[in-house]
Amino acid sequence: MTEAAPRKTEARTVQPGHPALPRYDPKEIEKRWQKRWAADGLYRTPDDAPQPKFYFLTMLPYTSGDLHVGHWYAMAPSDTAARFRRMRGYNVLFPMGFDAFGLPAENAAIKEGIHPHRWTYDNIDNMRRQLKTMGAMFDWSREVRTCDPEYYRWNQWFFLKLYERGLAYRALAPANWCPSCQTVLANEQVLPDGTCERCGTPVTRRDLEQWFLRTTAYADELLDHSKIEWPEQVVAMQKNWISRSEGVEIAFGLDLPAGRHGAPGVEETEIRVFTTRADTIFGVTSMVLAPEHPLVPKLTAPDRRQEIDKYIEYARRQTEIDRMSMEREKTGVFTGAYCKNLLSGEDVPIWIADYALLWYGTGAVMGVPAHDQRDFEFARQFGLPIKVVVAPPDWDGAPLEQAYVEPGTMVNSGRFDVLPSEEGKQAIADYVEAQGWGRRSISYRLRDWLVSRQRYWGTPIPIVHCPKCGPVPVPEPGLPVLLPEDAEFKPTGESPLAGHERFVNTTCPKCSGPARRETDTMDTFMDSNWYFIRYLSPHYDAGPVDPALARKWLPVDQYTGGAEHAVMHLLYARFFWKALRDLGLVDGDEPFLRLFNQGQILGPDGQRMSKSRGNVVAPDEQVSRYGTDTFRCYLMFLGPWDEGGPYAFEGITGIWRWLNRVWNLALSEPPAGAADPVAVREMRRVTHKTVRRVTEDLERFRFNTMLAALMEMTNHLTKARESGPVDAAAWDESIDSLLRMTAPAAPHIAEELWTRTGRPYSVHQQSWPTWDADLTQEEEITLVVQVNGKVRDRLQVPADIEEALAREMALASPRVQAHIGGRDVLRVVYVPGKLVNVVVR
RNA sequence: GCCGGGGUGGCGGAACCGGUAGACGCGGCGGACUUAAAAUCCGCUUCCGCCUCAGGCGGAGUGUGGGUUCGACCCCCACCCCCGGCACCA
Numbered sequence: 001m002t003e004a005a006p007r008k009t010e011a012r013t014v015q016p017g018h019p020a021l022p023r024y025d026p027k028e029i030e031k032r033w034q035k036r037w038a039a040d041g042l043y044r045t046p047d048d049a050p051q052p053k054f055y056f057l058t059m060l061p062y063t064s065g066d067l068h069v070g071h072w073y074a075m076a077p078s079d080t081a082a083r084f085r086r087m088r089g090y091n092v093l094f095p096m097g098f099d100a101f102g103l104p105a106e107n108a109a110i111k112e113g114i115h116p117h118r119w120t121y122d123n124i125d126n127m128r129r130q131l132k133t134m135g136a137m138f139d140w141s142r143e144v145r146t147c148d149p150e151y152y153r154w155n156q157w158f159f160l161k162l163y164e165r166g167l168a169y170r171a172l173a174p175a176n177w178c179p180s181c182q183t184v185l186a187n188e189q190v191l192p193d194g195t196c197e198r199c200g201t202p203v204t205r206r207d208l209e210q211w212f213l214r215t216t217a218y219a220d221e222l223l224d225h226s227k228i229e230w231p232e233q234v235v236a237m238q239k240n241w242i243s244r245s246e247g248v249e250i251a252f253g254l255d256l257p258a259g260r261h262g263a264p265g266v267e268e269t270e271i272r273v274f275t276t277r278a279d280t281i282f283g284v285t286s287m288v289l290a291p292e293h294p295l296v297p298k299l300t301a302p303d304r305r306q307e308i309d310k311y312i313e314y315a316r317r318q319t320e321i322d323r324m325s326m327e328r329e330k331t332g333v334f335t336g337a338y339c340k341n342l343l344s345g346e347d348v349p350i351w352i353a354d355y356a357l358l359w360y361g362t363g364a365v366m367g368v369p370a371h372d373q374r375d376f377e378f379a380r381q382f383g384l385p386i387k388v389v390v391a392p393p394d395w396d397g398a399p400l401e402q403a404y405v406e407p408g409t410m411v412n413s414g415r416f417d418v419l420p421s422e423e424g425k426q427a428i429a430d431y432v433e434a435q436g437w438g439r440r441s442i443s444y445r446l447r448d449w450l451v452s453r454q455r456y457w458g459t460p461i462p463i464v465h466c467p468k469c470g471p472v473p474v475p476e477p478g479l480p481v482l483l484p485e486d487a488e489f490k491p492t493g494e495s496p497l498a499g500h501e502r503f504v505n506t507t508c509p510k511c512s513g514p515a516r517r518e519t520d521t522m523d524t525f526m527d528s529n530w531y532f533i534r535y536l537s538p539h540y541d542a543g544p545v546d547p548a549l550a551r552k553w554l555p556v557d558q559y560t561g562g563a564e565h566a567v568m569h570l571l572y573a574r575f576f577w578k579a580l581r582d583l584g585l586v587d588g589d590e591p592f593l594r595l596f597n598q599g600q601i602l603g604p605d606g607q608r609m610s611k612s613r614g615n616v617v618a619p620d621e622q623v624s625r626y627g628t629d630t631f632r633c634y635l636m637f638l639g640p641w642d643e644g645g646p647y648a649f650e651g652i653t654g655i656w657r658w659l660n661r662v663w664n665l666a667l668s669e670p671p672a673g674a675a676d677p678v679a680v681r682e683m684r685r686v687t688h689k690t691v692r693r694v695t696e697d698l699e700r701f702r703f704n705t706m707l708a709a710l711m712e713m714t715n716h717l718t719k720a721r722e723s724g725p726v727d728a729a730a731w732d733e734s735i736d737s738l739l740r741m742t743a744p745a746a747p748h749i750a751e752e753l754w755t756r757t758g759r760p761y762s763v764h765q766q767s768w769p770t771w772d773a774d775l776t777q778e779e780e781i782t783l784v785v786q787v788n789g790k791v792r793d794r795l796q797v798p799a800d801i802e803e804a805l806a807r808e809m810a811l812a813s814p815r816v817q818a819h820i821g822g823r824d825v826l827r828v829v830y831v832p833g834k835l836v837n838v839v840v841r
Numbered sequence: 842g843c844c845g846g847g848g849u850g851g852c853g854g855a856a857c858c859g860g861u862a863g864a865c866g867c868g869g870c871g872g873a874c875u876u877a878a879a880a881u882c883c884g885c886u887u888c889c890g891c892c893u894c895a896g897g898c899g900g901a902g903u904g905u906g907g908g909u910u911c912g913a914c915c916c917c918c919a920c921c922c923c924c925g926g927c928a929c930c931a
Contacts (some may be wrong), residue, residue, distance in 0.1 A: 233925075236845050240927055247931080273929060288931090330929085355929045367930045374929050445930050535865070563925075600925095637866070639854055643846090648853065654866040705855070708865035715865090727842085784861045789912040791861060831912050834860050837910045 024663040030748040043137040054090035056082040059561030065123035076632040079136035083744035087768040089223045092818040095535035097144030102524045106457045116457040146527035153480035156462040156543040165520040177437040178362035183454045188568045213454035230595040237566040243445035247276035250438040252339035274361030281422035282413035283389035286367035290358035301336025315354045329379040376403040456489040456496040458521030466508035466515040495519040529554025529576035559592040575724040599644020604647045629746035636703035673725030680727040687734045691771040737769040784835035785810040787819040810836035
């Protein structure tokens with residue numbers, strides 16, 4: 001590729017009062033520079049550059065096949081910020097890859113008869129092509145595809161490391177089952193309304209042997225975000241999701257009367273509950289067990305058995321939707337058994353009810369209707385006594401209309417009476433611990449991550465089930481356990497791999513006897529746990545990452561992506577990183593030091609874009625009409641990046657016009673001659689102020705105001721040129737800065753103009769301009785004069801005006817005098833450089 | 842219900858640390874160029890009222906109602922609405 005130069009055949013536009021200029025033709029320019037940059041390896045990130053490293057990561061796309069506006073909205077501003085970093089002297093790593101495993105590939109295969117492998121790789125090729133039209137500085141030499149065996153091999157390797165450490169385990173558990181996807185889902189993948197986040201089908205429960213990763217082992221550490229700069233919103237969502245509660249585990253005595261033993265030999269002598277309200281223990285009037293609680297069959301009275309069984313059956317049939325529906329009346333059944341409140345000595349009837357959740361706390365709730373709204377409703381429903389033990393202020397002993405959950409003074413609580421309930425909480429916890437009836441404990445809402453999936457297009461779990469040895473890890477030389485190409489992948493509820501004889505039948509690595517492979521595959525969030533580590537050395541085969549490069553590049557300095565991943569990817573990835581840290585594979589406690597969530601781009605109607613609504617904006621179409629640079633800038637100009645918002649087709653012309661003005665400005669000779677010194681100083685002031693504004697805006701990802709500042713500068717230069725001779729040096733400085741500052745947002749036009757104005761290739765290897773604070777000083781300011789806080793006059797005064805003079809001028813203003821109207825001046829407030837406020841009355 | 846974020850012209854949005862509300866852009870209106878249109882360029886454009894109307898003057902105004910302050914889009918209190926998340930978590 002030769003140096004770009006204006007060609008004779010080019011179309012020209014005539015500017016009023018200016019010689020004919022070549023026309024701005026983004027199509028031609030953009031294609032040409034993309035080729036040149038690729039040929040020159042301009043965006044290859046060296047591992048050994050002397051500059052400080054900066055790892056700028058943006059979330060990789062799922063291989064849906066088409067790059068939509070949402071991708072552009074996420075990536076173009078990220079690219080701009082990364083380019084800015086680079087110009088500021090950092091060695092910036094800005095990689096890209098493809099999240100390539102997952103259900104859609106399989107569904108497409110079933111629907112259209114294309115193999116998931118083929119579907120995925122075709123999509124990758126198309127998306128890579130589309131991504132390249134963005135003109136981003138992605139280092140394609142580091143591309144990662146998560147469905148490549150050389151990638152998922154390390155998923156398996158990690159899995160085995162976690163398994164060795166007891167962080168991966170298999171357990172029988174009631175799992176979220178999507179009848180449509182025919183697979184289990186992690187809790188995070190069930191929407192609040194109880195439907196599958198992928199297909200919207202109501203999720204049901206199934207008891208299944210599943211693989212889990214022990215995320216709860218890191219619950220407390222995951223709750224600590226003090227080492228990272230993340231949006232408050234995401235931090236709040238993670239905290240909320242993990243939700244730590246401090247309380248006490250307390251035993252209730254279980255001494256079943258003869259004849260009440262459901263089964264011979266009930267060895268348990270207690271039921272343990274978890275409570276955060278130990279202070280209310282004297283108010284317990286029922287014990288509520290989750291229907292699936294293991295003690296239930298043992299302690300149910302024979303005459304209650306039928307009803308209890310019916311209720312258990314009813315509870316397990318509930319979909320998440322039923323179970324979560326609001327305003328539902330409390331249901332439950334009495335077991336016929338009692339337990340003993342060890343503190344009060346009272347007998348307490350044992351019930352089962354589905355508002356007690358097996359997985360939370362101990363799966364058993366002490367029912368305190370007076371001080372817990374759920375228990376209150378339950379007691380009302382079944383006529384259980386409501387015993388007040390924490391007196392509300394001014395309580396006259398009347399029955400409560402609803403649970404009183406606030407602190408108060410303890411009553412009816414034996415030796416703890418009269419204590420403030422907050423103190424009572426501690427006193428009772430101490431007492432319980434001293435008596436050996438329980439201990440303080442912590443419960444989390446967070447549950448372990450269910451990672452196995454009964455689907456084909458994913459990473460096979462590298463375990464062999466041997467009838468003699470049980471589950472046996474595949475030894476490292478046996479990795480990767482390859483996903484067979486020729487599987488029948490119709491969903492049956494069992495993994496499609498289960499029907500693949502050659503895959504399933506194997507020998508036990510331990511005893512060499514016949515054995516069967518695990519046929520479940522891993523959740524695709526496993527892939528996104530560490531893809532950013534693989535970018536560093538995508539083809540390294542002695543480990544998941546070249547350790548030297550891991551030390552150099554990790555952790556990620558800046559991560560950008562959508563907030564929808566707050567409690568899935570972003571939580572799993574933090575967990576995973578911490579596990580890797582403890583395995584000695586990475587250093588540091590957090591994978592992503594800074595996070596920024598862009599908002600969501602909506603259709604022109606303000607609704608989520610969807611084919612069915614017909615409000616989808618096709619990026620390719622916008623690009624072919626206006627060019628990549630215009631489209632990139634427009635996405636950034638729409639509004640604050642973290643807010644997202646509707647895409648308005650009309651507005652893009654504003655950016656288009658602006659880039660054309662920049663084009664004309666840079667290529668036209670300004671009128672020569674002796675320039676007015678005031679105008680020269682003004683031009684330099686505008687330029688240096690703009691450099692400051694743009695720099696500060698880019699640091700904070702405020703692309704919309706950055707572009708507004710560049711437009712203002714452009715407008716100023718246009719006017720300056722119209723209104724007389726221009727100082728050549730000041731003009732050159734302005735154009736130079738303008739082009740450098742335009743380069744991150746509109747890389748192609750900036751490069752073209754940079755070259756056409758005789759500057760050395762490439763603008764993207766130039767340093768970012770700096771500003772001179774002295775030159776940004778205004779000579780004149782507008783002094784606002786207020787009377788009683790209302791603006792009454794504006795005076796043009798020298799910036800360094802003396803206070804006395806300013807006050808004098810303000811009071812002398814006829815407009816101000818008119819508004820004072822002879823009233824007494826009480827005081828005059830002077831704010832240097834801003835205003836004078838005359839207070840009268 | 843709880844936790845975050847937000848409510849500013851016709852529209853997207855701007856406003857530093859409490860000091861000119863409406864930058865920048867779209868749209869609209871008027872004008873220049875053109876046979877014409879497109880494109881481009883220039884001017885005006887928060888609302889209301891008034892006047893001696895190329896201009897000028899006054900009032901109101903940042904979801905609502907209060908408060909603090911010389912001065913509030915910004916701080917405080919109460920409330921309404923919108924968006925996102927969580928929601929029987931003991």
